[in-house]
Amino acid sequence: MVPMSVDTRGQLVRASGPGRARLALAQTAGRLAAFASRVSGRGSGASIRGMVMMRLDPGALGKLLGGRRVLAVSGTNGKTTTTHFLAAAIRAGLGPGAGRVVSNADGANLHHGIASALGEQPRADVAVLEVDERVVADVLRLGRPEVLVLLNFSRDQLDRHHEIKALARSWRDALAQMGADGPVVVANAEEPLVVWAARPAREVIWVDTQSTWSQDAALCPECGSLLTRTDPEQAGDSVIPGHWECTGCDLAEPPAQVRVSGDRIIDRQGRELPTDLQVPGKFNIGNAACALAAAEVFGVDSVTALSGMRTVTAPAGRFSVTTIAGTPARLMLSKNPAGWAESLPLATTDPLVLAIDAVAADGKDLSWLWDVEFEQLRGRTVVCTGPRAADLAVRLSYAGVAHEVIHDLSAAFRSVAGKVDGPVDVVSTYTPFQRLLDLGGVPRTTKPTALPDVGAEGGAR
Amino acid sequence: MSVRIVLVYQSLLGIYGDRGNGTVLAERLTRRGIDAEVLVVEPGTELPEDAQVYLLGGGEDGAQTTAVRELTKDGALHRAAERGAVVFGVCAGYQILGNTFTVGDRQQEMPGLGLLDVDTRRGPERAVGEILTTWRGRSGEEQWITGFENHGGFTTPGPGCIPLADVVVGVGNGDGTEGAVQGSVFGTYPHGPVLARNPALADHLLEIALGTPLDPLPMPEVDRLRAERRKALGH
Incomplete structure (x- = not known):
């Protein structure tokens, strides 16, 4: 490991030498790859x-x-x-x-x-x-x-x-x-x-x-x-x-x-x-x-x-309010039954949109849908969207919750346009959530605003 | 009289949405005008003696061992199987219904409940993914059983039971067969949960439990999901 230390003013002092050069080369190559990923629209490149x-x-x-x-x-x-x-x-x-x-x-x-x-x-x-x-x-x-x-x-x-x-x-x-x-x-x-x-x-x-x-x-x-x-x-x-x-x-x-x-x-x-x-x-x-x-x-x-x-x-887009296919929407991310137990009570609009997928980043097994108390949505209408909307539809029909299936995300949002005062509440698994951020023009990375120059004095120990 | 469906030790045997099997069975009765209730029984509380269906789901090694110990001490599940009540085990629940299974990295052999003549040993690799099987003795659309499997054990059915199905896509028991049936005791690997995705199997269990045939219960959402899952696996 390259030795490094923090000097009295909090500045990082790094050793030079072959280890440092190798890291610098790796960082340059990494930046190029990230740039390529961004311009090809595949992600933030991080x-x-x-x-x-x-x-x-x-x-x-x-x-x-x-x-x-x-x-x-x-x-x-x-x-x-x-x-x-x-x-x-x-x-x-x-x-x-x-x-x-x-x-x-x-x-x-x-x-x-x-x-x-x-x-x-x-x-x-x-x-x-x-x-x-x-x-x-x-x-x-x-x-x-x-x-x-x-x-x-x-x-x-x-x-x-x-x-x-x-x-x-x-x-x-x-x-x-x-x-x-x-x-x-x-x-x-x-x-x-x-x-x-x-x-x-x-x-x-x-x-x-x-x-x-x-x-x-x-x-x-x-x-x-x-x-x-x-x-x-x-x-x-x-x-x-x-x-x-x-x-x-x-x-x-x-x-x-x-x-x-x-x-x-x-x-x-x-x-x-x-x-x-x-x-x-x-x-x-x-x-x-x-x-x-x-x-x-x-x-x-x-x-x-x-x-x-x-x-x-809106940390990394969570809870962000945006517009998707002309419809104002508030986006919530949940990835597992414990997460859904927390977020579902926050989704209070009627109708509401629930987006489900089951690729690797979401978890390929959707059995957790049965550990979530969807029964609490009875009396409202759910628009089921995303590639695995059909799995949610079966869960909702057994829960006695009115619903319709619109696999396409944009079409799902068009279907609820004008039906809610204010933004429609959305809860989504990971992969559709990233697509919703893109559709809503929300950056996947939320960078802190207006940083002062690095190495300033003061602050906590 | 209400049909009683028991979720056996949900906190130990319930990691794959297994409570869903109870929800599905109860709803399928209620929608036909038959009263049904789902009871969740946790370790330390006695299992009811008079239920018609007992459900056991997925769990980790430690949970399996504890469940066997508690169920053996309790005794009600054995008496239920003897009087012909339906006992339905999925994944870890299937394994503990058998004669023996193994736990831990050193594959320590543990006694099961002995309600199914099967033995489970660590397989060559963990079986994880969508599974599609054909139910023995059934034809047409209802022969297809679809689900998701996630297990490290491979199970060998003995002469006292018959396999439930034959594997088309996936691993199942590991020898081309899937699950086991012995009287009114059933074991299977797919969850999903399995009865949500396979209504004919759900109704089969209910018909055994009630001793009468049931009217059809069309649910187009389930048909669409089944078609979608089969298509995803190329069938």
């Missing part, structure tokens, strides 16, 4: 750029991570939004030094996507990274992050990730291996698998996110015994938090230092702070609570962090 770079210099990711302060975010759902929250919080903390932050804001979160984002901003010495669940162990090893946020763990794309426990084990092993050199982990206390994975970390800040999805945790990851769970209870004006514990060993929900309370967050100092986020959804308050805890580890005060998070509007 992953291609990273792929070419890493083919020419397999050590590129390690070199690019070196010398930066790294904050990483992983989990099944909410990675992209939480990464945007955290980056915004850190920028707010850095003030005039906000340009020192680099982030893979487009959601390209595998080795290639991360390398690509870092390669584009070589002088940004703070990296806020969304990291795919499978890449966490590598980023820990290569990037030695100061903070690792572990959001949640649920079934996702079982055609590829056969057993979610194996992924949790890879996190746990990596954290155990790093010992005292490891990151401070910010972890969701409500998820048994996350708690089990995070326990070996040198320090954990537990967050009570008030999440409600529990379909994926029946057995203790430590000893295999059954877990018991009590749901949160409303007692007058306050809520008695839920709790889970193992019936066979000492694994149990740890007491949280940061917690969600309604639409407020209680920080480590016990301050109850209003969130007032622009991004909707209860689950995003949980995501913000995790980002807030991570920002505080970095040295950003909760109040400042939240002021930054309030500027986040």
Whole structure:
């Protein structure tokens, strides 16, 4: 690895030599490939750029991570939004030094996507990274992050990730291996698998996110015994938090230092702070609570962090309002049953549009449709669109929900024109979502606006 | 009287949308004017003795072992099979209905429930993808069984049972056959869930459970999905 260091003014100083030259060559080649991908209309080019770079210099990711302060975010759902929250919080903390932050804001979160984002901003010495669940162990090893946020763990794309426990084990092993050199982990206390994975970390800040999805945790990851769970209870004006514990060993929900309370967050100092986020959804308050805890580890005060998070509007196009085939639409992305459980209650228009596909990026197995409570849509009309609209139509007919099938995305939006006051709500799986962003003219990458010059003074430690 | 359909240990055996099989069976009865209820029973709670259908779905290794232990202790599933109630297992649920299956990287052999004369061992590679089979003894449109399979075990049917179907596209049991039937006990690999995609199979289970033939229940959405899936596999 090429040695790098941060000098007193926060400037990156990189060593020269053959390793550096190789990385530079790889970066140039990567940029050309990304340009080719963009002009041919195949995508933002982020992953291609990273792929070419890493083919020419397999050590590129390690070199690019070196010398930066790294904050990483992983989990099944909410990675992209939480990464945007955290980056915004850190920028707010850095003030005039906000340009020192680099982030893979487009959601390209595998080795290639991360390398690509870092390669584009070589002088940004703070990296806020969304990291795919499978890449966490590598980023820990290569990037030695100061903070690792572990959001949640649920079934996702079982055609590829056969057993979610194996992924949790890879996190746990990596954290155990790093010992005292490891990151401070910010972890969701409500998820048994996350708690089990995070326990070996040198320090954990537990967050009570008030999440409600529990379909994926029946057995203790430590000893295999059954877990018991009590749901949160409303007692007058306050809520008695839920709790889970193992019936066979000492694994149990740890007491949280940061917690969600309604639409407020209680920080480590016990301050109850209003969130007032622009991004909707209860689950995003949980995501913000995790980002807030991570920002505080970095040295950003909760109040400042939240002021930054309030500027986040449409992370990588999620929740963006646009016009598709002449019809105003609000776009929501959901990739698995836990995600749909969160987003479906936010889709309140009648009619509404649901877009489904099942290619590799969506997960090829659509059986999860039967784990989503589509019955809640009874009384409204759903326009089923996308290549696998027929699978959704069968699910909806058994749920007793009125629907029609219009495979073509544009035609689906033309069919609902004028039927809704304001934008029609849309929930989509990954692949149709990218096409909807294109049809609506929403850039797939949401770059932070107006960055000051890199290397400015000041900001948080 | 209401027909009772039990989702057995949904939290352990339900990772592939398997609750959908319960939804489909209940809806297909309700729409014919027959009362039906779906009961979700979790480990630690006794299984009802008087249900007509018991459904077991997909799960991971650890869940399989726990389910076998709890169901053996409970005993109601064995008594149900004995009195001719329908027991329908999918994927991991199919495997645990058998005599033996294996878990873990070292392929440790575990006893199953012994309700199907099959044995499951780790296959040469994991079977993941769309599967299309032909149901034995059926012809025309309803012979086609379509679904999605995702399993590492290959299953060998013994003399005490007969395979449910023959594989056209996909892996199934691994020997060209798919699933197993032994009296009123059924095992199969495709999910999707399988009864949503294969209404004739759903009605077959209900007719066994009720002991009477059922009226046809046309659902054009299901026909379209079946045609689409077959076409996608070149049939």
